Amino acid sequence: MNLMDVVEKEYAVKNEYPRFIAGDTVTVHYKIKEGNKERIQQFRGVVIQRSGSGHTETFTVRKMSGNIGVERIFPLVSPSIDKIEVNKHGKVRRARIFYLRDLTGKKARIKEKKF
Numbered sequence: 001m002n003l004m005d006v007v008e009k010e011y012a013v014k015n016e017y018p019r020f021i022a023g024d025t026v027t028v029h030y031k032i033k034e035g036n037k038e039r040i041q042q043f044r045g046v047v048i049q050r051s052g053s054g055h056t057e058t059f060t061v062r063k064m065s066g067n068i069g070v071e072r073i074f075p076l077v078s079p080s081i082d083k084i085e086v087n088k089h090g091k092v093r094r095a096r097i098f099y100l101r102d103l104t105g106k107k108a109r110i111k112e113k114k115f
Contacts, residue, residue: 008055018085019086022090024086024089026044026046026084028084029041030043030080031081045072046097049097049098055077058075059076088112090112090113091110091111092110
């Protein structure tokens with residue numbers, strides 16, 4: 001057995017988050033420390049990609065702030081993430097939707113999955 005697997009199993013933190021993939025619109029509630037105060041801030045956007053596996057898994061969320069696109073990479077196993085809410089499930093055919101960066105306006109919309 002690999003030594004890294006043993007260490008990851010030993011220090012594994014189980015966080016229960018909903019299942020989400022690229023194309024989904026999520027709201028990430030994460031803790032921000034300002035001086036000695038701590039507050040929770042929300043970041044709502046479209047998941048562009050999920051990468052890594054196990055303890056090193058990350059996901060990238062992109063949102064439009066005014067006219068500027070803002071991307072943020074969150075580690076999935078992080079004590080600073082309070083909770084993740086899935087707002088919409090998007091219908092995309094790729095695992096990494098970087099083409100969304102070049103689109104603006106109505107072309108940048110993602111269709112919603114119907115269940």
